[in-house]
Amino acid sequence: MESSVRTDTAKDRKVTIYLVTVGIIGVIIIVAAALRSWGYWGYFGGGFLVVSGFGGLLGKMKEGGFAVAPCPGCGAPLKFQFAKQARILQCASCGLWSEGTETMAPVPDERVADFPVFSSPLPEGEVRWPANDAGEVVCSMCDRPARFIKIEGMDPVRALGSMVLPVSVSTVHSIMVPVCDEHHDGVALLVSGSQSALGFRSRAYQLRFCAVNGVMGMAEVSFSVLRQRSKGVTEGRHR
Ligand SMILES: [Zn+2]
Ligand SMILES: [Zn+2]
Numbered sequence: 001m002e003s004s005v006r007t008d009t010a011k012d013r014k015v016t017i018y019l020v021t022v023g024i025i026g027v028i029i030i031v032a033a034a035l036r037s038w039g040y041w042g043y044f045g046g047g048f049l050v051v052s053g054f055g056g057l058l059g060k061m062k063e064g065g066f067a068v069a070p071c072p073g074c075g076a077p078l079k080f081q082f083a084k085q086a087r088i089l090q091c092a093s094c095g096l097w098s099e100g101t102e103t104m105a106p107v108p109d110e111r112v113a114d115f116p117v118f119s120s121p122l123p124e125g126e127v128r129w130p131a132n133d134a135g136e137v138v139c140s141m142c143d144r145p146a147r148f149i150k151i152e153g154m155d156p157v158r159a160l161g162s163m164v165l166p167v168s169v170s171t172v173h174s175i176m177v178p179v180c181d182e183h184h185d186g187v188a189l190l191v192s193g194s195q196s197a198l199g200f201r202s203r204a205y206q207l208r209f210c211a212v213n214g215v216m217g218m219a220e221v222s223f224s225v226l227r228q229r230s231k232g233v234t235e236g237r238h239r
Helices: 009-035 040-063 203-213 223-238
Strands: 067-070 077-080 087-090 097-100 103-106 118-121 147-154 174-179 187-192 195-200
Touching: 009 040, 067 103, 077 087, 087 223, 118 203, 174 187, 187 223, 195 203
Parallel strands: 147 187
Antiparallel strands: 067 077, 087 097, 097 103, 118 195, 147 174, 187 195
16 A cells, blocks of 8 residues: 655646746846946846855755655545655545655654654543553653653744744643653643644554543644745745
């Protein structure tokens, strides 16, 4: 059960044309600045556009542009950015988690990701944490008994300060999570504007968490969306 990734041609072409246009306008401004002695600001403005346009194009070639792959579960299109990078994402239609770079396949239950990509909606009311047979709450990465630490929400959009988003009073910006002495990054609080969710590195733990809390469905905010948004905002600032 594997599906192939292909370039999202329409979207990719638009972005490419945009970046090339920006670069060419930059070149024209630099040439005009030289011919007409516009001075520093002409070179500065032209150079800025050249770097934004052609630099953006180089980045897109390196990391891959917009792409699409059918969900290995239901065939609905999974759309994403950074076609050349490994990714783990959830299908919006059937909820299946899949992973891969050039092909997408279902995520095995024992997968531990490098980042807290496995997102779950926050339970309404009190959060229950998976425990061992003795009733002790365990670490999200191993099965050792855990202690609780307070973590803050990850909100790259807000961190970059590029947007002023309305904050709803119900938004959770910090939470107590179980950790052991070795694993501090197994659980993350994902926040974007007024939406929040929990992200886990361990797929197995995510399944346990959802089971004990009775939560299902898709989180309103996911790690990959936050990541795309933060990159997009970073790139957007050069434009
Ligand atoms: Zn699907
Ligand atoms: Zn641990």
